[in-house]
Amino acid sequence: MRLAFYSLDVFTEHRYSGNPLAVVLGADGLSDAEMQRVAREFNLSETVFVLKPANPAHSAKIRIFTPSKELPFAGHPTIGTAVLLAELNANHNGGSGDAIVVLEQTVGTLRVGVKLRDGAVSFAECD
DSSP: OOOOEEEEEESOSSTTOSEEEEEESSGGGOOHHHHHHHHHHHTSSOEEEEEOOSSTTSSEEEEEEOSSOEESOOHHHHHHHHHHHHHHHHHHHTOOSEEEEEEEETTEEEEEEEEOOTTSOOEEEEO
8 A cells, every 4th residue: 555655844944853753644544553563664753644534624633653652642743744734735725824724633633723834834833
């Protein structure tokens, strides 16, 4: 199975600094064990798997894995994934501006506000 993935630098304005993060899109077909193996292969502090949300009004369901276990929540993976999804949606829809990304996680549903900046690094905050 081929899946799209992104390698991100979170909490920085400079490439190859900040907190590294891998985000795997369309991960609905992966088992828990497969997600764990992929996270181990990336060998970053966290890898996020993006799935279809249970509630269609939400942006996505995400699962966060370290190389050794699944986490119910982590800050930089939540923020990084929200920014990526907002940017992908803006690029797809030809727009920019602000976005609210709603992510289903083990700890519950989180809303992340994303400010998309044309030609600059995006900014996000979580409630």
